[in-house]
Amino acid sequence: MSRLLSTFSARHLVFLVVLLAATIPLLLNIRLTHTASDETKHFYANIDSLPSGSVVLMSFDFEASAFAEIKPLAEAVLRHCFRQNLRVIGLSLFAEGTALGEQTLSRIAREKGKVYGTDYLYLGFRPQCTSAILAIGESLPKEFPTDYFGAATATMPVLSGVTNYDQIATVISITDGGMPTYWVDYAVTRYHARLQTVLTATMVTSFYPYISSGQIQSLIAGLKGAAEYELLLNESGGGGRGLLAQSVSQIAILAIILAGNMVGYLDRRRKWQ
Amino acid sequence: MAIASLAAAIVTVGIFSFLYRDNPFYRACEHLLIGLSVGFSLVLLWNSVLIPKLLQPLFIEGRLLALIPFVLSLLMLLRLKSSLSYLSKPVLALVIGSGAGVSIPAMFEARVLRQIAASVEPFGVVGDGSVSALMLLGMLISLVGVVTVIVYFFYTRPDTKAFNGVSQIGVYFLMIFFGATYGYTVTSRLTLLIGRIEFLLGDFLHLL
Numbered sequence: 001m002s003r004l005l006s007t008f009s010a011r012h013l014v015f016l017v018v019l020l021a022a023t024i025p026l027l028l029n030i031r032l033t034h035t036a037s038d039e040t041k042h043f044y045a046n047i048d049s050l051p052s053g054s055v056v057l058m059s060f061d062f063e064a065s066a067f068a069e070i071k072p073l074a075e076a077v078l079r080h081c082f083r084q085n086l087r088v089i090g091l092s093l094f095a096e097g098t099a100l101g102e103q104t105l106s107r108i109a110r111e112k113g114k115v116y117g118t119d120y121l122y123l124g125f126r127p128q129c130t131s132a133i134l135a136i137g138e139s140l141p142k143e144f145p146t147d148y149f150g151a152a153t154a155t156m157p158v159l160s161g162v163t164n165y166d167q168i169a170t171v172i173s174i175t176d177g178g179m180p181t182y183w184v185d186y187a188v189t190r191y192h193a194r195l196q197t198v199l200t201a202t203m204v205t206s207f208y209p210y211i212s213s214g215q216i217q218s219l220i221a222g223l224k225g226a227a228e229y230e231l232l233l234n235e236s237g238g239g240g241r242g243l244l245a246q247s248v249s250q251i252a253i254l255a256i257i258l259a260g261n262m263v264g265y266l267d268r269r270r271k272w273q
Numbered sequence: 274m275a276i277a278s279l280a281a282a283i284v285t286v287g288i289f290s291f292l293y294r295d296n297p298f299y300r301a302c303e304h305l306l307i308g309l310s311v312g313f314s315l316v317l318l319w320n321s322v323l324i325p326k327l328l329q330p331l332f333i334e335g336r337l338l339a340l341i342p343f344v345l346s347l348l349m350l351l352r353l354k355s356s357l358s359y360l361s362k363p364v365l366a367l368v369i370g371s372g373a374g375v376s377i378p379a380m381f382e383a384r385v386l387r388q389i390a391a392s393v394e395p396f397g398v399v400g401d402g403s404v405s406a407l408m409l410l411g412m413l414i415s416l417v418g419v420v421t422v423i424v425y426f427f428y429t430r431p432d433t434k435a436f437n438g439v440s441q442i443g444v445y446f447l448m449i450f451f452g453a454t455y456g457y458t459v460t461s462r463l464t465l466l467i468g469r470i471e472f473l474l475g476d477f478l479h480l481l
Contacts, residue, residue, distance in 0.1 A: 068468020
């Protein structure tokens, strides 16, 4: 223990403060009151306006390392889709997102009492995102003759009348990277697909220009986006639960930055004197 | 499920132990993560691509057309033997050539032409009363940002005060972008931390 304490530095103090700032609010289980931003309302309205039975193509394009951030967002959007009785077709253009996408889709579908093959379907993974996106534009049933589990898709009611992007009401790319740019390049530009994105907070600034140009219809991002979406849905989930922890952690980081600068300034002042 | 939670909790703590300092426990967890990722991807590619798209059509259904990608794949693997690696070059050329042919027109339209149009199009409706003063100000700032940042990346520009001054304004726009992105990144990483703490306290310890 004494050895542990002897190696304890200011760096470790910073980690400890952030850890406590993230942990204590979770234990207190206090939910912050907040309002939904316009961009989240826009995303919500786009899904809400789709007629029952419309097809949503949901692409789980993320790595396992980002799942903690993606999960509440994906769950909230899926709950909304199933509440609207939309047909959800899932796939993944990222190997790591394949199993996590299937788990998330199946869990929320079961929670909402949906039937596989009738209300939702998981097509699994396709490498080479460019060719996969282009192939869906030509013929989705031809590109995916079998689903993730190897079952034939041709007879599944969920795919009834679905040939390509013309019959897909919206594509939702759930991602922690630049995958929506490929959807924009090939699905939106070439096939005029309607695209919405669910992003990690890191990626938001990269995709605002696509919102302005209308190439992406709307986006939601990060824990705050999830909390706002849950608020609009009037359902509780991971977003609302973590919002206070995130806010307290951000305040703690700001305090650490201020304290660090203050100590640095006082140190320099002492040296000048 | 309890064993899965226990394993996840152990490796979560193992990865976080790096915050104290580098240690064998962290290294083991790191190697496990990389090994699992590669193993999972390999199995997935085998099951979702190689079997249904290549091996089954060729060897079970007898579709000889699948022989073409099969041979091309084998030629690509010859890169591993230096004396025969030249045989992989036509395959690489095919991949790069077809990739460029598909990508360049699409990217140019989506990322250049549409973005330029989005930057200037709103000015076309300024006169019809649908644009408020605040929106106009936003549009002007956006346009100044686009032009000055492009000037900043115009490396062969003449070294004059006017060009340097404009490019300096571009630097400020870039700094605002990087600042916003960095802020969002910190937020994003905090969310990942919160996700793991939630797992440890909730799914593992059942305290939430």
